[in-house]
Amino acid sequence: MLKLYGYWRSSAAYRVRIALNYKGLEAEQVSVHLVKEGGEQHKADYAKLNPQELVPAFIDTDSGDTSGEFVLSQSLAIIEYLDEKYPEMALLPQNMQQRAIVRSMAMSIACEMHPLNNLKVLQYLAKELNVDDDAKSSWYHHWIHEGFGALEKQLEAHAGQFCFGDSVTLADLCLVPQVYNANRFKVDLQSYSNIVRITHNCNQLGAFVDAMPEHQDDAT
Amino acid sequence: MLKLYGYWRSSAAYRVRIALNYKGLEAEQVSVHLVKEGGEQHKADYAKLNPQELVPAFIDTDSGDTSGEFVLSQSLAIIEYLDEKYPEMALLPQNMQQRAIVRSMAMSIACEMHPLNNLKVLQYLAKELNVDDDAKSSWYHHWIHEGFGALEKQLEAHAGQFCFGDSVTLADLCLVPQVYNANRFKVDLQSYSNIVRITHNCNQLGAFVDAMPEHQDDAT
Numbered sequence: 001m002l003k004l005y006g007y008w009r010s011s012a013a014y015r016v017r018i019a020l021n022y023k024g025l026e027a028e029q030v031s032v033h034l035v036k037e038g039g040e041q042h043k044a045d046y047a048k049l050n051p052q053e054l055v056p057a058f059i060d061t062d063s064g065d066t067s068g069e070f071v072l073s074q075s076l077a078i079i080e081y082l083d084e085k086y087p088e089m090a091l092l093p094q095n096m097q098q099r100a101i102v103r104s105m106a107m108s109i110a111c112e113m114h115p116l117n118n119l120k121v122l123q124y125l126a127k128e129l130n131v132d133d134d135a136k137s138s139w140y141h142h143w144i145h146e147g148f149g150a151l152e153k154q155l156e157a158h159a160g161q162f163c164f165g166d167s168v169t170l171a172d173l174c175l176v177p178q179v180y181n182a183n184r185f186k187v188d189l190q191s192y193s194n195i196v197r198i199t200h201n202c203n204q205l206g207a208f209v210d211a212m213p214e215h216q217d218d219a220t
Numbered sequence: 221m222l223k224l225y226g227y228w229r230s231s232a233a234y235r236v237r238i239a240l241n242y243k244g245l246e247a248e249q250v251s252v253h254l255v256k257e258g259g260e261q262h263k264a265d266y267a268k269l270n271p272q273e274l275v276p277a278f279i280d281t282d283s284g285d286t287s288g289e290f291v292l293s294q295s296l297a298i299i300e301y302l303d304e305k306y307p308e309m310a311l312l313p314q315n316m317q318q319r320a321i322v323r324s325m326a327m328s329i330a331c332e333m334h335p336l337n338n339l340k341v342l343q344y345l346a347k348e349l350n351v352d353d354d355a356k357s358s359w360y361h362h363w364i365h366e367g368f369g370a371l372e373k374q375l376e377a378h379a380g381q382f383c384f385g386d387s388v389t390l391a392d393l394c395l396v397p398q399v400y401n402a403n404r405f406k407v408d409l410q411s412y413s414n415i416v417r418i419t420h421n422c423n424q425l426g427a428f429v430d431a432m433p434e435h436q437d438d439a440t
Binding site for chain 2: 051052053054063064070072073074076077078080081084085096097099100101103104107108110111112114115116121124125128129131135138139142147149150151153154
């Protein structure tokens with residue numbers, strides 16, 4: 001049995017939801033409210049499960065792990081695990097170089113963009129550095145434009161219907177939640193024609209639609 | 221032939237240098253000075269190679285890629301590629317669950333800590349948000365303590381001589397440069413006993429010693 005601890009608006013949980021849907025895997029979804037009462041991710045029970053006090057956390061009770069439940073954090077590590085355990089509907093190309101490019105594109109979002117714009121960072125800017133809403137918005141927009149500007153150039157070389165050719169990959173699973181998030185913060189993305197086009201293509205697929213934040217049980 | 225564009229103080233390039241050394245691979249090293257003249261990573265020639273305008277960038281001229289030179293960015297994607305192409309001295313465990321845990325630990329550094337503390341972010345804080353040196357230092361220390369606090373708990377469950385058991389893995393390649401960086405910013409790490417111990421163990425190995433920033437040709 002698979003279990004995913006997430007939150008409807010978490011981009012990182014959103015990535016894993018798409019992976020599960022794409023592979024047709026059932027997982028119990030547990031909501032961890034990132035804002036209520038200072039954030040449920042900081043409560044003792046959850047912190048024991050994931051000391052990083054972040055979502056997502058993932059459990060596989062049927063991993064063959066001798067210690068019983070196999071607990072994993074970090075969305076890209078979870079998705080690589082799912083892709084190895086359930087190789088149907090592969091999220092990484094078979095070819096070594098192609099696989100590396102897909103990982104590189106995924107990480108250009110996961111290691112350069114998302115970390116600068118997630119909740120804990122925006123909270124730190126406001127609370128500890130007294131950054132006002134306008135400057136916080138500029139911060140957000142700056143990293144989105146820097147990241148998507150570079151990604152758009154990579155896509156010119158590699159994209160087809162999706163980020164890498166005509167199959168859904170790990171890169172698309174990172175792109176779509178980042179675009180969703182950027183739209184929420186009113187970033188104008190229209191100059192990134194590949195990004196807009198690929199996101200549109202992804203969002204025609206049930207796996208992506210069902211994973212959308214507003215379609216989650218904990219959406220408010 | 222392998223070629224690595226890096227910079228002596230870049231933690232991400234440092235990770236790749238350790239991987240190359242550990243696997244006994246020769247690579248031509250090209251220095252991209254991240255500070256001089258506004259940063260050589262922003263020059264047109266380099267930006268063409270890596271539109272993210274970050275180090276490292278990596279070239280494999282003997283990849284079998286039909287387009288000739290195979291160019292790759294993002295340190296973890298580069299290291300996974302090296303580990304697949306040169307499987308001797310593996311940097312990821314064979315066991316699927318163990319491999320996932322190693323990736324998770326590596327990403328807890330690469331996706332949560334390093335992105336908040338790298339040069340471009342510290343420059344933005346100072347230049348765009350007028351954050352003074354004390355507050356910038358607090359920012360830096362905050363994310364190091366948050367990240368290492370969580371990692372230390374994961375290490376209690378998984379560490380041996382190294383981050384995962386008694387073999388060097390991708391997690392160690394991320395840990396050691398992050399510790400180096402934290403020491404440079406005078407973060408007191410002594411309460412993280414596993415992190416301190418593992419870093420010490422790693423730094424007994426030639427692969428790690430030769431990759432140290434101060435041992436690079438472009439160190440000043």
